Structures are given as C-alpha cells and as structure tokens.
Amino acid sequence: MDDTDSSDSWDFQDEDGPCFSSNGSNSVIPSRGASMCGAEGSTSNQSRSKAISHFTEMGFSEDLVIKTVDEKGEENTEAILETLLAYTAPEECASQGEPVLSHSSSPEFEWDSLDDLSDFSDAESCLQNEESVPETKMMQLVAMGFSIGEVSAAINSSDPDTSIADLMDFISAAQMAEPTSDHPRELPLEGRGPPDVKKKKLVKQEFHRGREIRAWRSSRKEEMEKRKRYLSPVEDDFIKIPQLMNGFGVPGHPRIGFKRKLPDVAIGPPYFYFENVALAPKGAWSSISRSLFNIEPEFVDSKYFCAAARKRGYIHNLPTDNRFPLLPIPPLTIAEALPLSSRWWPSWDVRKQFNCLLTCYGSALETERIRKDLEGWQGDPPEHIQKRVLNKCRKWNFVWTAKNSVAPLLPEEVELMLGYPRNHTRGGATSQAERYKSLGNSFQVNTVAFHLSVLKNRYPNGISVLSLFSGIGGAEIALHQLGIPLRFVVAVEISEVSRNIFRGWWENTDQKGILIDNINDVTMLTANKIEKLVDYSGGFDLVIGGSPCNNLTGSNRWHRDGLDGKQSVLFYDYCRVLNTVKRLVREN
C-alpha cells in the first residue's frame, strides 16, 4: 500500500484524444462505455446517427455536428467535443467582454489532472456577467450544461420563484420539442479568434457535468416509473418526520423484527449513506427520498448516542441487522459529560442533555445578562426569571461554570460530545470560530458509526470510500474507530480549514491507505474523473456524504430556500456522483 505522499503526486495526466486511457477504455462519454475505443471501430450508419443525435441533443447545431462527425469519425467522441467547443463555448464568455485570446500558461488542457480540479473561479465570473436574470439559478443551470439561451428562455417564461428542478424540466421539454432549433451554442465558423484554453477547459467540465445530471434525471424518471409497482413506505409527496427519532433502532431502543425491502436499483454494493437535517422545510425530505431511489429516510436523534441532540435524516442502502455501537458508550447526560458543572447547576434548570450543537455560540453579553438577572435573589429566582434564563440556556447550550454564571461550551467539549478526538479541530483551524463552525457542520461520529458498523465484517481488508462534503472527516473517523481499515479515501470538501483538520487526523493516526483530498468542489467531480478514480482504486465500496444544510436548517434566518438554495442544491451533485459510481459498477 502506498503512503499519502504518493497520493499527492498521483498523476492523472492524459492526452487529448479518443483513446487516452491507459487501460484502453474511453472514459469521456459515459454512455458509450469502454467499447468506444474498441479495435473494431464501428462505422455503421446507426452509429453515425447516434453520435450526431447525441451532440445535437446537447445543444450543438446539427450542421456543425454532422461536419465534425464526418471529419473526426463518429467513434472519436472526445475529438468531436473538442472541435465543437472550439467553435462555440468561448463565445459565451467572450460575448460578456471577456478576452478571447488565451492567457493560460499551459498550451494544453489539464482538466484531467487532479491538481487542477478546483479552479472554477473563471467560470463563475464569466457566468455571473449575466445580470438580467437571477444569477444563482442562471449559474447553476449553465454549470449543469444547459446553454445560456436555454436557461434565459426558461427563466423568462417562468415565475421568479420557479425551482431549479422545474426549470430543468422546462428546458428538457423544450429540447425534446425542438431538437434542432436554434441554439446559443451555434455560432458561425468564420470570424473566430483562437479559443481561450482555460475557459474551454471549464466549459468542457460543465458540459460533462451537465450531461451527467441530465442523463441521471432521465434514468431516474424511468426508474421511478418502475418503482411505482413497488410498495414503498414513502408516500407520494409527504414524509412524516417522527417525533421519536430512533430510526430503525438505536442502542437501548431496538425495533424488534424490523425489516425493510430496498428497491432492486438501490441495492449495493456500492453502499451509500446520505445525511442532512431532519427538520428541513416541508417537502424537502420527500424530494430527497425521490432522488435516492424512494428509500425511506431513517430519522435519528443523536441524543441516543451522546449528551446532545442532533436530529438528522439518513438515507442509505446499508443492511440494518446486527448493528453495534462504538465502545465505550459516551456519556449520555450533561452531568456525566461535564461533571464539574453539576456543582453549579440549579435545580430549576431541568436540562439533562444539550440541544443541537450549532456552528456559533452565545455571546459574552448574553451570559452577562443572565448573571445580572440571577443576582440579588434570596434562594431561587422568581419563576419568570427562571423561565427566561432557561430559554436562553437552551437556545445557546450554556453550561453552568460558577454561581449565577453560565458559559458556552468549549470546542473541546463539543468535540467530546460529537465523538471526535480531543483537540481534533485545533490544528487545522485558524480560530475558535472556525472550530465551532467546522464542528457544527459535522457528523456525530457514534451515530454514523452505529449505522456503518454492518460494514465491518464485509470489508475486513479495508474499504474504499468516496466521501463527499467530507468536512472534518466524521465518516472516516467512524470507520476507523470501528476498526475498518481505510484502504482508499477520496475526500471532497470545499473548506480549506476542514480539509486541513482532516489531513492532520489522517497523518496523526498513521493511516496506511491512500488519501486523495485535493478535489475541493464536488461540481468538478465529473464522470471522467470518477472513472479514473475507480480505475485507480479498483472501485468504491461506499459513497458517503451529508450535503450542505445551509438552506434547509431552521437556524438560517436569511436564506432558508430549500433544496434549490445556493448551497443545498449540491444535494443533486451527490445524486449525480452516486449514480455515476453505480453505473461504473454495473459496467464492470
């Protein structure tokens, strides 16, 4: 097994062209599979028509596609795409005043290099120049591969609050109705300057990602039709969030005889595990479930695993028999977790556990107000004072540190309750605020480990994990503490602080496996790159991740916009990546 340094220098370089893969497979066009590089090289009319249809459906003009296919050969999909993009994509940026001539220091595309996967800044700045439409939806849809023209038409024809999913359906319907209509990508061949290499690269990345999403949505619709025959526990448009969140059973509260039947399409391997806040806006979990094979979410409150509540929903295809908890069992009450606080804990503060550990904590002014509220009373304060103070303590998870004095939890105490090693977030974080934030966004390790424990006997020699939104490594720590060797881990995380924290843990615990952690943006994880990672690792056993909750959580007073929100929309990238991995498993 290689060490981590070798993973950093792991080379994914490939040359442009149709057959660049070392194992002879063409990984550029997912629907084509490895056979596209086969020696026989089909030249049938059917193949030619299929190639033409494929690219015209992507929005390129038919004339240009025919010309290019004839020139390059229908099996040469990568070269066709190169040529089409050379004449079309840069214009979308150039029309916004961007320079057309390349300023890239590299004369060749490097989008297959893992070192170059996080550079999305130019694409964002280019796309944000569209100022006449809602920028976020415009950007997201264009980044998915739809053309600016298509997106503009859809947005202009819809209500301002139309969801991303509805806009995608609108565009898809328009494409089906008019497959050869004029398209913004269609541009005259004459009068072009040399294409901007960097933008060309970015457009190409977006193109692939968009096609993956559309292909996935298309296949998902078919699967949904098939699954209508399956008696699903998930009703049409509403999932009831249970008040008692003990999921499919938790330690001490087993659900005797519980069995579930997964749809065939969802059965692993690969196993997958998705997480997000339970108390999301109405309909959010129904949408999530529909996108994840109609599997019933398992709602679990981490109060069964530690001294703090953490109400989360999990959708996974893991077995549910013979789960076991991590040992030792963590303290389940505040008194056990923070025994020193008991001395100052007033009898009228009836809290036995903390509420959800969030990303920020109460101010010194709040604690000072509480101190002043409580001073000067003989014995217990009046009931209305008790009630006011207790509400503040519940809201901010204050802990009693002296007479009439409360304080926020320390980062080390949060680490303890969330199941992380002491000072886990100390090294990589630059400030206390960053520690609170990264912890507030993380898994409760014991909860996740309980669910993942069923993998221990299945992967005694190590597991290969694709970890999206990996944060500070809660999933990996859970696997590690379960005694499951981390053979190969790809950790995708946008926060540099969180990546540093996880890298520090990986090195401190002398992991023997390979860690790839230089992919920052999940939207940059295209099928092509996933296929290379699969080739390199031998395949992923587990695709795990909790997508951003920013637009779902009730804590967000500003942008609780649901699954279409700026951050939470990345849920669809989890689905896209998962389905790509599943497809690769089927093909292999």
Add this chain to the structure above:
DNA sequence: TATAATATGATTAGCACC
C-alpha cells in the same frame, strides 16, 4: 484589513383547548 463579537426571526410540529 482581518477577525471577533453581536444581533438578527421564521418555519415547522406537537399539544391543549374550545
């Protein structure tokens, strides 16, 4: 200028009561 501190409700759901 970067970081820390502080202020900022709404959306759900359950429950009791009428």
Add this chain to the structure above:
DNA sequence: GGTGCTAATCATATTATA
C-alpha cells in the same frame, strides 16, 4: 378544524475591535 402556546433549529449579516 381553528387557535394559541411551546419548543427546536449542521446560519448569516452587520458592527466592533485589534
């Protein structure tokens, strides 16, 4: 079924400070 109350919530924008 309608109303009012209680309770919880992986956050973000603005202001203050070093």
